Amino acid sequence: MTSSLDDYLKVVTPYLHPDLVTPQAIAQIQALAYRLPIASAALLECRLNSTDPDIDFHASFTHLPPNLGDPFLPSSAWQACQTLHQEWMDSTSALHHSVNNFILEFDLPEYSIDASSIAAINPSPYIIFKSGMSSGLQPLIQQTLEVLQKAPNPALIAKIQHCLHALPEGASLANVGVWLARSHQAVRLTIKEIRFEQLPVYLEQIGWNHPTAPLTAYTSTLTPFVDTLALAIDLDPTIHPKIGLECFATKDFHDQKRWQALIDHLVQTDLCTPAKRNALLDWSGFTQQTDCPNLWPANLTYGDLLMGSNAISFFWRRINHIKLVYEPEQPLTAKAYLAFGHCWMSRDKVVLTPRQVI
């Protein structure tokens, strides 16, 4: 039987607290993941400041099978993803040498989990450039949009160019995508390594004509808790009023205290419920085959055999980032992005600990 991303999801599902992801939302994600190939990593996107059970899903790939869209109903979105993927896999293409990951984001239907609604779901793709790619991105972006949007609006291309030229010192483009699954089909740009104090000027320079005072009043309280910041904007070619601030408390996998400090701050400022805070902090960790032998995915068998005592095979779980969503004249909201994936890693990079299982 062909392996699917659902095989990986089953391993980490026991660590998803129902306060964060309801059983119904898990069932939706499982129905979707069953139709997706295994990914190098995946993200669960959860709302934090309400009991809203709505959840979205991202799957990140370093390669994909040629029949990616087959389990879904044919659509222009799946066709565009397939074409972009083919160009990426062409070892002679500029995309092949510049793009690290191909990510599919899915807006899950709010209530229905029947097979037909999952089969009809469309992806919104985005690509992550290899680190160090700070110049020469414009032709790659244009090539990507020509695949995803067929004939991109010249005004949109010019606006993207303007956004890149106006980048403040130290900031760079992390990823670009198109909301193919949404009616507006806007382009998403994510600007990484931008600083809080650079936001108002940058937003003004790129033509985002909305008041920044309510946003900066809150972000000024965040500075001690955030290590790295990214700005997510949508444009078509006007920049949408709603923007996202992606907050990374730490890059250190094990620095749980940094995440706790940030999330505690969100609770104190009513952006996260206490129940969701506790569920979030319980998420991070590792799972080995001995923890769940009956759930261990079959596709790992041969590699697990081959590694012998030289490597460790495990699933990892971490908080990837917290996103603040700001829309003028609307209350600020927060989302958490829970990441998981499987890894074979050299034994010398893993610190093992004896433990007692009863």
Place this chain on the structure above:
Amino acid sequence: MSEAALDNFLKEQVFLPGATQDQLKATESYENFVDLMVRLGNEQGYSFTPEEVKTLVMNQINQQKADMDARSQALLDQEMATNWKDGEFAETGIQKLRGDDILPLYP
């Protein structure tokens, strides 16, 4: 020498998060797995044969079997020595990772 190349390929490419191990995880049969190991190895400058991959897998299976036999015997000996309760045994878990191989998914 190609056994050393296989060993180096595993250490330097397969046991690191990334595209090489992702492609291997996507194979659906033992034969496909072995063939892809050889192809990816060759593409990245490591020369070894399918037979060498299969031999290594068999060696690892035999080693694991020997380890399990030894562990079973050790547990039996320990139980006799300490009178352990039913269902109680020691295991090894992951405490932490060295380095930053699993960075945030993005940016």
